[in-house]
Amino acid sequence: MKILWVDDHELLCVALSEYLQTHASELSATPIDVTPVFTLARALEEVNKTPPPDLVFLDLNLDDENRGATTLEHFQAGNPSKVPVVVCTGLTPGNDQEVEILRMCMRDYAVRGILLKGGAHKKMFIGLSRILGGELWIPEEVLLRFARSTQAPSASRNEHHLGLSPREWDVGRCIARGLSGKQIARELNVSEGHVRQVSCVIYDKLRVRNRVEAALRVNAELGGGSGPDKGPS
Structure with missing residues (x-):
């Protein structure tokens, strides 16, 4: 390299x-x-x-x-x-x-x-x-x-942002705030295993590789911008 x-x-x-x-x-x-x-x-x-x-x-x-x-x-x-x-x-x-x-x-x-x-x-x-x-x-x-400098839209607009289901969007917004899997599980009252499963679905739907790329996509959506186009991975 x-x-x-x-x-x-x-x-x-x-x-x-x-x-x-x-x-x-x-x-x-x-x-x-x-x-x-x-x-x-x-x-x-x-x-x-x-x-x-x-x-x-x-x-x-x-x-x-x-x-x-x-x-x-x-x-x-x-x-x-x-x-x-x-x-x-x-x-x-x-x-x-x-x-x-x-x-x-x-x-x-x-x-x-x-x-x-x-x-x-x-x-x-x-x-x-x-x-x-x-x-x-x-x-x-x-x-x-x-994450702090973006404003979350109302619940009625959240439901299908980025093609995510309401639960996936909830997890995605937590990822965008930099929360760990354990913190997300505690906040949403679900298991850490469930958070991992939903996170994998989010990565697949957004065509990103990891939490950082997912957070960027969600933050761009929250801010109303297009965000960096990373393409499929």
């Missing part, structure tokens, strides 16, 4: 690149080759090479002209092979404006995942492993903020 890591914090960029290569056997079933670069211009050169990288980790604040979602917009405009992008950022879920930037990255540019530089290192490396395994990954604290 060929990876491009883009970050203007050169020490961090090189350190993370070396970590990936050192622990490649623990993180991925295939060998990993990481190229660290420190500017958007250099990143665009690398992504246009033949063959292009398989995955890009992109910092959102690279210089005075490329900050926030603008960085991602400029990168995607020069990404003809549509190489998947993971946002690796110092933005925080405690800031409303920064949460909206992260939401825009997911909604408008369908990024593969989000890694928070300021979060717990253990969580970041768990996310890194999941992403390298092909999953879409968003930290739980970001998902919770996405």
